Amino acid sequence: MKSAKSKTRLNEIRTPARSRQNLNGERDPVQVYCRLRPMQRETDISCMKILSPTTVLLTPPSTALSYRNENIRSMKYTFKEVFAPETSQQEVFDKVALPLVEGLIKGKNGLLFTYGVTGSGKTFTMTGEPQNCGILPRCLNIIFKTINDYQAHKYVFKPDKMNMFDVQNEAEAMLERQQELHKFKSGKKNNSNPDLAMSSTDITKIDGINEDNQYSVFVTYVEIYNNSVFDLLEDGPPNTKHLPVKIIREDAAHNMYVHGVTEVEIKSAEDAFNAFYLGLKRKRMAHTNLNAESSRSHSVFTIRLVQAPVDEVGEAVIQNKKFLSISQLSLVDLAGSERTNRTKNTGQRLREAGNINKSLMTLRTCMEMLRENQVNGTNNMVPYRESKITHLFKNFFEGEGQVRMIVCVNPRAEDYDETLQVMRFAEMAAEVEVTKPQIHDVAASIGLMSGRRKANRLFNTARDHIARPEAKDLELDLGLVYSLGPDFPSLELNSSQASHIIKELVAHLEMRLSRRETLKRSKALKDERLRSALLELEKESLEVRSENSSLRAQLAASERRVRALEERLTVTESASISHQRKLAEMTEYTSTLKRELQEKDLLLSQYKLEKEKQKKILERKYNNKIMVQTEKAKEIISEKERLRNVVEDKENRLRIIAEALNQNDRGDNIHNLDIMRSDMAAQTSVRDFTPGSTPRALPAHLLTPFSQQTSHTPASSRRGVAVANPRHRRSLSADGKGWVEHAPSKMVPMGTVMKPSISSSKVVKKLTSVKDIANSKTSKYCLISQEQDTDGELETKLYKGDVVPTCGGGAQVIFNDVEMLKQFSPTRESSGTNRASASCARHSGKRREPTISPPQTPSNTSKKQRVDED
Incomplete structure (x- = not known):
């Protein structure tokens, strides 16, 4: 149980606004x-x-x-x-x-x-x-x-951890701020x-x-x-x-x-x-x-x-x-x-x-x-x-x-x-x-007058002004505070014997009266000083007014001059804006012309490059054509010389055989001689056919399988030209996908071993559309041609190349390989090689010459022109 003293002390530390209850309800x-x-x-x-x-x-x-x-x-x-x-x-x-x-x-x-x-x-x-x-x-x-x-400064009020606050002095608060x-x-x-x-x-x-x-x-x-x-x-x-x-x-x-x-x-x-x-x-x-x-x-x-x-x-x-x-x-x-x-x-x-x-x-x-x-x-x-x-x-x-x-x-x-x-x-x-x-x-409630802080601030301001050198002659009473003192004490007069209470009240009133008289005298003195200060201020005010009037006149003249300058500045700014706008337009027009000139220069340079490229291509084609024709002429001349020698050699052999036969039975030899001459005539007829023409019919004894024979072998046992055999189809070109097999329409029938076999290819007779070459699925090109060599044999050539896309969206063909197939007559003998061991010979002459050009056929020429134009 708490004592009365503790309750009184507890009420003292309560917040006044919270401890009282609203008695009025x-x-x-x-x-x-x-x-x-x-x-x-x-x-x-x-x-x-x-x-x-x-x-x-x-x-x-x-x-x-x-x-x-x-x-x-x-x-x-x-x-x-x-x-x-x-x-x-x-x-x-x-x-x-x-x-x-x-x-x-x-x-x-x-x-x-x-x-x-x-x-x-x-x-x-x-x-x-x-x-x-x-x-x-x-x-x-x-x-x-x-x-x-x-x-207040920080830490002047400090929480006491019990929902209340302690008040600290300035020194204690400053110490905590430093910490x-x-x-x-x-x-x-x-x-x-x-x-x-x-x-x-x-x-x-x-x-x-x-x-x-x-x-x-x-x-x-x-x-x-x-x-x-x-x-x-x-x-x-x-x-x-x-x-x-x-x-x-x-x-x-x-x-x-x-x-x-x-x-x-x-x-x-x-x-x-x-x-x-x-x-x-x-x-x-x-x-x-x-x-x-x-x-x-x-x-x-x-x-x-x-x-x-x-x-x-x-x-x-x-x-x-x-x-x-x-x-x-x-x-x-x-x-x-x-x-x-x-x-x-x-x-x-x-x-x-x-x-x-x-x-x-x-x-x-x-x-x-x-x-x-x-x-x-x-x-x-x-x-x-x-x-x-x-x-x-x-x-x-x-x-x-x-x-x-x-x-x-x-x-x-x-x-x-x-x-x-x-x-x-x-x-x-x-x-x-x-x-x-x-x-x-x-x-x-404790007798403090309102306005204390403001009065103290004014007092400090006045003291600071008085401390300046120009205010040393002034005599002011800084210790006087305009207050009559605290309020009347709360006293209660219960009996007539309480004389000490009356004396205390009289003393308090006398103190307040004396304080009042002192304040009156101080006020009268300060009023007089204020009056003199006001007169001085009035004189200064008149001087300031006259000075202000002259300054106003100068200010008006300055303002007029400023307005004139502002008008001129406005006109100049408008002209400057118009010039800037024209300059921007001309700059834009100049940049446009420069862009057009650059575009035309670029087009011109591209045109010149294309011309130079076409010129080089034509020169290369022309030179290649001349070289090919020269080589062919040389081969034809050498082949004619060789054939002439062969014919002379055979005639000599026949003459020798004829002389030998004349010594024997005259009739049999004459019959055999006729057979040999007919064979030579058949061979000559076979050699003399031209590409695109139908070969002459061969004798019956030449249609049999051919093998090595001596002069004593009967004529009925000789073999003829090898017939078509699907197993002998060539497959050297079947090495890729996306071929274009270009075979001209006017050719010898290809139902023999001379027919190429290319898988996944597209066969065309004539290049009528650029899409045949410029196709994403086409990567190879093959041009087939047949002609008769100097010996009269049938020769098939395959000009192969890669299809390369061009910058303009077209395509060009770069030839990089030539395959050549030949078929020899089984009854024909060559001086350098022995062909009697096989009925048909096949070989491929591959030359990696990227610059070689195929023969100019009408379909090939049209195709190249279309590709170059694209």
């Missing part, structure tokens, strides 16, 4: 505002309609679960004010949060929280966006704009978003601030996750999984607070944004089916303003803890209520949603119980302790403070069932009343 209702979110899609259907600035109409859609229960009945709900979807953040702040900030500076407590389903715009209303900040950044900006000139500077000498990371800091021109300063007080701002940032409290500003890793759980306690003034929470002293809005963004990074957010960034916890950002009066001199704070005034503004961003059948949450998200809905249900239950107690006059217990969020703000509903709520609503028809419950809660919360806060001036 004045109460204010909870002010509830409604803000509608804009539609996300044009196809969405709205179930809400704004009837007036304070009333909305909620109509159930046919898809709602309560459509049948409500009997298709529309409901009207009234609020303090309804904000349309197009309402700006500034308008919401001015109507809702600005009065709470004014009360905070005057020493009143305030609570503002946003309520609604998930995805209805609660976080946007409280925090906002970088270029469109919400309520919290605007509160910080306007607070520091107002108290900027009256802030902090040494501790955080390394660069400190900036967590804020500079876009949220509003410019000074956009911030309205609050009037009515007490200039005789010194102020300090402290902030805390906590979150309530799964019904556990976590400190978001605590030193440690950024991961919230390692943050310890905090507990909620009650201080000496019966106010609830988070025990051991980190309370940061802020000296500017930028420092406040640093603290806010440090906690925002740790705040638990997650993705759900209804909201991409859904808050999974309730966040509470608390601003505590500590103010204390300065001493009678107007410089230092009074070193007394009981003269402190502490006001608090809590900004709460409640997590949105969720329905599992819509979010499809499972696991951890389902547990989070369950705790969120349970805490919101506890808040609603507490509101209903408070309303019932106030309406019916009962004293039922309110279940604050069932949820951390209601337990933390118990003193706001049962003590003194302003409570305001912004109901954020998504007017889509799909959210009607959740919106209906939100509207019912808002309607019930608007009927709850809280005690109206009272303001008490601590300085007036």
Whole structure:
């Protein structure tokens, strides 16, 4: 059991604004505002309609679960004010949060929280966006704009870890500032978003601030996750999984607070944004089916303003803890209520949603119980302790403070069932009343006069001016303060024997009278000095006026000269602009001509290159043709000489045989001689056929298979020319794919062993289309020709080459191989080789000569011309 002395001491350290109760019983209702979110899609259907600035109409859609229960009945709900979807953040702040900030500076407590389903715009209303900040950044900006000139030095007010503050002198505060500077000498990371800091021109300063007080701002940032409290500003890793759980306690003034929470002293809005963004990074957010960034916890950002009066001199704070005034503004961003059948949450998200809905249900239950107690006059217990969020703000509903709520609503028809419950809660919360806060001036209660700080500032300014060399002759009384002293003492005269009380009053009155006479004399003296100073100033003013008149005349002349120069400058600028425009046009025209000239030069160079290329090709063709004709002429002459020698040799042999036969039987020899002559005639007829003509019929004894014979072999056993045999088809050219087999139409029938066999080839008689050569599937070209050699034998030549595409989209043929096939008569004998061992000989003469040209046939010539033109 506590003693009476301890109770008295406990009451002395309480905050005066909190320790007193409102004896008059004045109460204010909870002010509830409604803000509608804009539609996300044009196809969405709205179930809400704004009837007036304070009333909305909620109509159930046919898809709602309560459509049948409500009997298709529309409901009207009234609020303090309804904000349309197009309402700006500034308008919401001015109507809702600005009065709470004014009360905070005057020493009143305030609570503002946003309520609604998930995805209805609660976080946007409280925090906002970088270029469109919400309520919290605007509160910080306007607070520091107002108290900027009256802030106490850092660490003058120091938290005592029990929801109160200690007052330190300037030396102690400076020592702690030096320790902090040494501790955080390394660069400190900036967590804020500079876009949220509003410019000074956009911030309205609050009037009515007490200039005789010194102020300090402290902030805390906590979150309530799964019904556990976590400190978001605590030193440690950024991961919230390692943050310890905090507990909620009650201080000496019966106010609830988070025990051991980190309370940061802020000296500017930028420092406040640093603290806010440090906690925002740790705040638990997650993705759900209804909201991409859904808050999974309730966040509470608390601003505590500590103010204390300065001493009678107007410089230092009074070193007394009981003269402190502490006001608090809590900004709460409640997590949105969720329905599992819509979010499809499972696991951890389902547990989070369950705790969120349970805490919101506890808040609603507490509101209903408070309303019932106030309406019916009962004293039922309110279940604050069932949820951390209601337990933390118990003193706001049962003590003194302003409570305001912004109901954020998504007017889509799909959210009607959740919106209906939100509207019912808002309607019930608007009927709850809280005690109206009272303001008490601590300085007036201890006899301190107002205007102390301003008088001290003026006094210091005057002393600095007097300290200048030109003011040494002035005689001023700097120690006099225009005050009659403290107020009358609070004395009570109960009996006539209390003479000492009368004497004390008489002494106090005499002191005040003497003080008054002294002030009158000082005032008269200063009035005289002021009068003389005013006369001097009047003389100086006349001199300045005359000087100003002459300067005005000079200024007028200068202005006229400036206007003339400006007119000339305007004309010159217009001419310069026109010249620049013409210069740009001429430059563009010159660049166009240069581009055309370059294009023509390029075309001309290409034309010259093509001409040179064609000239070289024609020269090479002409030279090759002459060389081929020369070689053929030489071969023909040598072959004729050889044949002449062969014929002479055979005639000599025949003459010798004839002479030998003449010695034997004359008749048989003559018969044999006729046979041999007929054989020679047959051979000669075979040799003398020309390409394209039909060979003469051979004797019957030459159509038999040929083998080596002596002069004694009977004529009936000789063999003739080898017949066609498919097994003897040549296959040397079957080495690739995509051949064009170009065989002229006028040729000897190819049903013999002389016919080439090329697989995967396209046979053409005449090149009538460029597509036969310029084809992506064609890579080889073969030109077949047949002619008679100097011996009268049939000779087949294959000119082979590669098809190469050209730059113009056509193709050209580069010959790189020649294959030659010959067929010899089986009855013909050669001087250099023995051909009697085989019925048919085949050989291929391959020469890798890329520059060789095939014989110019009409079809080949037309083909080359088409390829070159393409």
